[in-house]
Amino acid sequence: MGPRRIVCLTEEPTEVLYALGEQDRIVGISGFTVRPPVARKQKPKVSAFTSARIDEILKLRPDFVVGFSDIQADIAAALIRHGVEVWISNHRSVAGILDYIRRLGALVGAGDKANAYADGLQRGLQAIERDAAALPSRPKVYFEEWDEPPITGIRWVAELVRIAGGDDIFPERALESLAKARILEDPDEVIRRAPDIILGSWCGKKFRPGRVAARPGWHAIPAVRTGQLFEVKSPLILQPGPAALTDGVVEIARVIRAWAEQEGAAACRPRS
Template sequence: MAAFLPERIVCLTEETVETIYLLGEQDRLVGVSGYAVRPPQVRREKPRVSAFTSADIPKILALRPDLVFAFSDLQADIAADLIRAGVAVHAFNHRNIAGILAMIRTVGALLGASEKADTLVREYEARLAETAAAIRNTPRPKVYFEAWDEPLISGIGWVSELIAIAGGEDVFAEKARQHAAKDRIVTLQEVVAAAPDIILASWCGKKVRPDRISARPGWASIPAVRDGRIFEIKSPLILQPGPAALTDGLDAIVSAISGAAAREP
């Protein structure tokens, strides 16, 4: 019996969209998340059918998908509505680099493109190893990653791991293991006590304001603030657990850390 291969796929988050394009299987995509921006042509080629916690269910059903990719418990209600309507849904829930690589392999397997997915994963593994090896004997600055500003939310698992690969030390690495954003909330005082040398910020959906970060009560004494080492990383590069984080996201972290090191007196 021939294996079922989906021909009409809807992706409710960006990382599976980018993965499918990288596998060369984009002709199967019939609908994507409104946040999908990689590769750039996706915005003109594919209908947008969802935000992150909401989706246009009638529009999705009208596209007659035979498989929908979702992500995390925050899309559980959307997934349930689609399942009740008879649509097959595969929900990913990964929060670390190993999970990103497993997601790529799983998408490849479901699309009958396992060999291409394995090749892609091996390329990423080699890239990560090369980056880590290049900074093995360099000083490791303390890094605070801010994923949101009201309240302050520190970085999630894959972000923390990428900081380490790029040569930094995540000051809230323990919190990074927590899946829920509410469990990664930090206080102004906790960041002051952590005394990061570098602050990386990526506020999903809005521009980072380094001046506002610097002006927070008590933060003038933080080395990163004192020395002007506050860097924005665009959210599409780092806040999606997919290929972007392993490539351009990692490069942005490396650039910030190496740039800060270059400014050392």
Template sequence: MSRLPQRIVCLTTETVEVLYALGEQDRIVGISGYTVRPPEARKEKPKVFAFTTGDIDKILAVEPDLVLTFSDLQSEISRDLIKAGVPVYALNMRSVEDILAMIETVGRLVGAEAKACALVAELEAQIEATRAQAAARIARTGRRPRVYFEEWDEPLISGIRWASELIEIAGGEDVFAEQARSPLAKDRRPTPEDVIAAAPDVIIGSWCGKHFRPERVAARPGWEGIPAVNSGRMHEIKSAVILTPGPVAISEGLPKLLEIFDF
């Protein structure tokens, strides 16, 4: 008799993405309402929770033998599920390396370690290929663009660690790379004056849950002199791509960054 989990609830989209990629989607019996990848998951799987809010009884009703959660943001539901006798595995991806480790961990949890390692190897190969392409561009142009990544606009929040690392892999220089290492959004709040002083060549907007509005960025007092604003190099990467700490951040986020920096 298999002791591997057969009825898994995934409370964030990245573990859903991984289980589908490993061909283990039949184990999923419940997902978060914020799941976006893969698209078919939203049609096939019952939505049993939001992200930080919801009814624990909906989760318990699908009789999970494992619930996958994410970070301290879901600590309360993790606690309540544990009290209810449900096994919980809390993941906490903050870096590119963490994303790759998460894929391997999920693979081990469901007995698909070989497939998980193969997926990680593909993503690692893409990372190295992107580094090589970026290095060739830098050698050709002599330029590594300075990048301001904006995760939120009111208040300003700069990019989280894995986004900052992806910028570096694609040949850019995150102007707030030091702040990106903090897991707390409150530590990633540059002032408008900080951004002006950083003088980024490129601005990337990924406003979680709403469309990036470059015209609003350009209209901020004093920002007209920022090189990125002056040249119109303000780009959106959807938060569902770059701010999801799963395979998509690498498989789709990196190519988009590489394209943006090729000017």
């Protein structure tokens, strides 16, 4: 049977459980949940990301609470002290997201459905990767997760950029799990690495391409010279759940394919 009254402290368990048809088990969700949209209408909101209304969660009599990362450690500790069973995942990669889906399904007694769902997501990624392999060239991509200070993309984002046909310009930073370790102390490093595409996903606020292009010296970056600055909405890419493996990577692949087609057309243009 598995747990019957689940509180989801972040969006990804909510999205997974709805995808598995197990949404009736959910009794509370994060206030930042946007996927699926129906969840916001059906479920009470009891947490943010770094804080939660512990008393409200306890009133829901949960038998299982799901959260994400060390950032929610204090929330987890408070609930555990009240005798609540809590699972905090800490995955940071594409493989980790797929494994997370399988584990969550197993924990709630829906392992077969979760395995089938994860297998389908993996096949989708493989299809995108096959299509990307046929592109004539691969762009260098700078992904910015925050602007003040600039923070580069996390590991699963860099991996999805690669799957979509590009190369993240800060692969060494992507391996750092904490955002503070991905702060660009020297933004001129982006100029030196010369990305062909700039993707922005400023968590909680709108990406401003014009503001990025106006940074000192950034006019020399190929992406800025050719206007290749695009937003990927943060709910699509910054949650380590199904959204990133579906709509998020599809959006990145769309941008990269358009760039590759533009580059191919330019290469075929006759020179006078």
